[in-house]
Amino acid sequence: MTATDHEFHHLPVMVHEIGALFGPVPAGFVLDATLGGGGHAEHLLDRWEHLSILGIDRDERALAAAQQRLARFGDRVRVYHTRFDGLHDAMDAMHIDQLSGALFDLGVSSPQLDVADRGFSYRNDAPLDMRMDQSQAWSASDVVNGYPADQLARVLQQYGDERFAKRIANAIVAARPIERTAQLAEIVVSAIPAAARRTGGHPAKRTFQAIRIEVNGELDALPAALDAAIDRTTPGARIAVLSYHSGEDRIVKETFREADTGGCECPPELPCVCDAVQTVRLVRGVPRTPSPAEQAGNRRAASARLRVVERIADSPTRGRR
Numbered sequence: 158m159t160a161t162d163h164e165f166h167h168l169p170v171m172v173h174e175i176g177a178l179f180g181p182v183p184a185g186f187v188l189d190a191t192l193g194g195g196g197h198a199e200h201l202l203d204r205w206e207h208l209s210i211l212g213i214d215r216d217e218r219a220l221a222a223a224q225q226r227l228a229r230f231g232d233r234v235r236v237y238h239t240r241f242d243g244l245h246d247a248m249d250a251m252h253i254d255q256l257s258g259a260l261f262d263l264g265v266s267s268p269q270l271d272v273a274d275r276g277f278s279y280r281n282d283a284p285l286d287m288r289m290d291q292s293q294a295w296s297a298s299d300v301v302n303g304y305p306a307d308q309l310a311r312v313l314q315q316y317g318d319e320r321f322a323k324r325i326a327n328a329i330v331a332a333r334p335i336e337r338t339a340q341l342a343e344i345v346v347s348a349i350p351a352a353a354r355r356t357g358g359h360p361a362k363r364t365f366q367a368i369r370i371e372v373n374g375e376l377d378a379l380p381a382a383l384d385a386a387i388d389r390t391t392p393g394a395r396i397a398v399l400s401y402h403s404g405e406d407r408i409v410k411e412t413f414r415e416a417d418t419g420g421c422e423c424p425p426e427l428p429c430v431c432d433a434v435q436t437v438r439l440v441r442g443v444p445r446t447p448s449p450a451e452q453a454g455n456r457r458a459a460s461a462r463l464r465v466v467e468r469i470a471d472s473p474t475r476g477r478r
């Protein structure tokens with residue numbers, strides 16, 4: 158095993174369910190919008206000969222590892238470095254006009270959390286970094302040392318569902334400058350009442366997740382990327398999204414519902430008069446979750462939610478009532 162393979166050891170979540178979903182799609186390129194180490198992509202390429210992969214990721218280390226892993230598939234694989242809302246650029250650069258599907262496996266990869274110098278984890282001491290894209294100027298240090306207490310508390314509450322957001326934010330501001338992850342983890346632990354520290358995993362987990370989401374603007378790019386994916390897929394194509402946080406899942410659910418109803422708000426008991434256009438159908442209304450066995454074997458799968466839509470030819474919602 159090379160150093161790169163080792164660094165990018167990541168267990169793909171719900172890989173067999175996701176593989177099965179892409180069996181019926183038309184032949185062509187499936188966009189893997191979060192290529193990571195290439196685990197899902199490899200499974201799709203092995204299982205379905207009619208599919209090729211356009212893989213994008215904002216993390217160049219991930220792209221390098223995936224390219225190495227997927228080299229045996231030759232020209233069935235193309236990779237491009239961009240945020241996923243840049244998918245039009247990736248498709249144009251690779252001369253791909255329409256997609257047979259798209260997969261978004263949101264959040265961080267195991268190596269981003271596990272490689273100490275990336276500064277994502279409260280378990281490893283490292284400079285406060287947390288950038289998925291190393292060419293980005295803005296890092297965790299800017300958030301931790303630069304945000305006023307109320308803004309920091311909002312981030313912790315919104316992206317970490319942190320009950321003690323205000324206390325933690327005040328403790329962070331009082332302890333500045335904070336340079337390292339271990340220092341931040343210690344400040345968070347001491348800001349949380351002793352009784353609450355004993356439940357719900359490591360006390361710094363929610364704070365680190367919230368700061369990571371803020372640094373990488375993880376929710377900002379998602380609505381535009383999903384709309385673009387729907388726009389560039391061919392009828393019969395499927396779009397699948399794995400999310401790991403309630404804020405992400407809410408965006409996915411709303412974007413898919415909007416595409417399914419065409420944004421129609423006419424009263425359900427009356428015919429639609431707003432000329433709304435439906436572009437997808439929900440493959441299942443409720444999100445799927447990993448099996449108990451997968452959740453037990455892969456702690457990162459525990460919070461996963463899978464939502465799927467199928468692209469249809471644009472059709473007026475009028476006919477559905």
Ligand SMILES: C[S@@+](CC[C@H](N)C(=O)[O-])C[C@H]1O[C@@H](n2cnc3c(N)ncnc32)[C@H](O)[C@@H]1O
Pocket residue numbers: 167168169170190191192193194195196197198213214215216219239240241242262263264265266267289375378
């Ligand atoms: C959970 S991992 C994907 C793992 C992959 N499915 C596999 O099987 O190896 C998520 C990946 O998405 C990338 N990522 C997160 N947000 C992104 C965005 N807005 N644009 C592009 N890539 C993103 C991260 O850098 C990370 O490599």
